[in-house]
Amino acid sequence: MVSAAWKISSGAAIYLPTMKSIRVLDSHTGGEPTRLVLDGGPELGSGPLDERAARFRRDFDAYRSAIVNEPRGADTMVGALLVPPHRAGCDFGVIFFNNVGLLGMCGHGTMGLVVSLAQLGRIKPGRVKIDTPVGAVDAELHANGSVSVENVPSFRTAHQVAIDVPGHGIVRGDVAWGGNWFFLVAETSRPLTLDALEALTDFSRRVRQAVNAQGFPAVDHVELYGPSPGTGADSRNFVLCPGQAYDRSPCGTGTSAKLACLAADGQLAEGATWVQESVIGSRFTARYRWLDRTKGEIAPTITGTAQVMAEATLLLDERDPFCWGIRA
Numbered sequence: 001m002v003s004a005a006w007k008i009s010s011g012a013a014i015y016l017p018t019m020k021s022i023r024v025l026d027s028h029t030g031g032e033p034t035r036l037v038l039d040g041g042p043e044l045g046s047g048p049l050d051e052r053a054a055r056f057r058r059d060f061d062a063y064r065s066a067i068v069n070e071p072r073g074a075d076t077m078v079g080a081l082l083v084p085p086h087r088a089g090c091d092f093g094v095i096f097f098n099n100v101g102l103l104g105m106c107g108h109g110t111m112g113l114v115v116s117l118a119q120l121g122r123i124k125p126g127r128v129k130i131d132t133p134v135g136a137v138d139a140e141l142h143a144n145g146s147v148s149v150e151n152v153p154s155f156r157t158a159h160q161v162a163i164d165v166p167g168h169g170i171v172r173g174d175v176a177w178g179g180n181w182f183f184l185v186a187e188t189s190r191p192l193t194l195d196a197l198e199a200l201t202d203f204s205r206r207v208r209q210a211v212n213a214q215g216f217p218a219v220d221h222v223e224l225y226g227p228s229p230g231t232g233a234d235s236r237n238f239v240l241c242p243g244q245a246y247d248r249s250p251c252g253t254g255t256s257a258k259l260a261c262l263a264a265d266g267q268l269a270e271g272a273t274w275v276q277e278s279v280i281g282s283r284f285t286a287r288y289r290w291l292d293r294t295k296g297e298i299a300p301t302i303t304g305t306a307q308v309m310a311e312a313t314l315l316l317d318e319r320d321p322f323c324w325g326i327r328a
């Protein structure tokens with residue numbers, strides 16, 4: 001923290017305000033940014049991460065906004081608060097958040113966390129166990145720099161639900177958990193391409209509103225999927241994250257939810273590889289193993305690459321009217 005002080009300049013006393021400083025390391029995974037908070041974040045105490053996440057949401061939401069919202073951040077930015085773990089056997093703890101709130105898990109963010117920890121010299125290639133508010137995840141940093149994340153148990157809770165979307169009629173999709181709640185829709189009328197972003201975003205936003213109003217209030221991600229326009233990928237997706245921003249990566253939790261649906265439908269064998277492509281063309285490879293066939297629970301493993309982009313110290317100036325970010 002930068003302290004307040006009086007400075008004498010040209011015979012006049014000038015007051016220098018107190019500034020809070022937050023040290024961060026920025027990375028991106030398949031084009032989607034992660035901002036890892038190393039020092040200067042809110043003090044959340046000890047205890048299970050879901051309780052600390054609730055404390056973060058209740059008492060320190062201004063920090064979330066200051067870190068990832070404009071003018072320091074952007075709608076696409078995902079924050080990752082590094083905290084001591086609680087679950088036995090975990091090496092690190094993390095709480096993920098974005099421009100509108102907290103996230104249960106974040107696949108691309110976990111890859112960003114792992115490569116950032118390696119950049120800092122805190123881990124080497126090998127396995128690391130990470131505590132999150134929704135469960136422990138196992139990650140592995142490979143010698144080539146890629147990262148595999150074995151996510152929390154994933155499953156589908158509703159199959160081909162009919163949702164009445166104003167302006168679009170009946171839209172059918174699956175409700176599934178992959179660390180966050182998703183509504184997955186096969187997209188046939190709009191191309192999953194960058195020149196269709198406005199239409200895709202508007203449609204996904206309307207779908208989410210309808211899904212929330214028609215029996216699934218917990219769903220905060222919408223995943224549209226279809227064939228890839230290129231070769232080598234099994235599917236391309238467009239994922240609308242909480243808020244109005246789309247995921248530049250193929251979305252780790254979204255890919256986990258997709259695998260749960262494929263497994264439930266018998267469309268992908270246990271251990272087989274699935275290549276998921278994002279709307280910008282970045283790719284994850286994925287596979288799963290069964291945890292409970294009766295319940296439809298799988299353990300998905302998602303592999304991708306992340307790159308460290310910048311290290312910085314954010315300064316929070318009390319005189320700044322947007323010190324705590326621009327909130328929607």
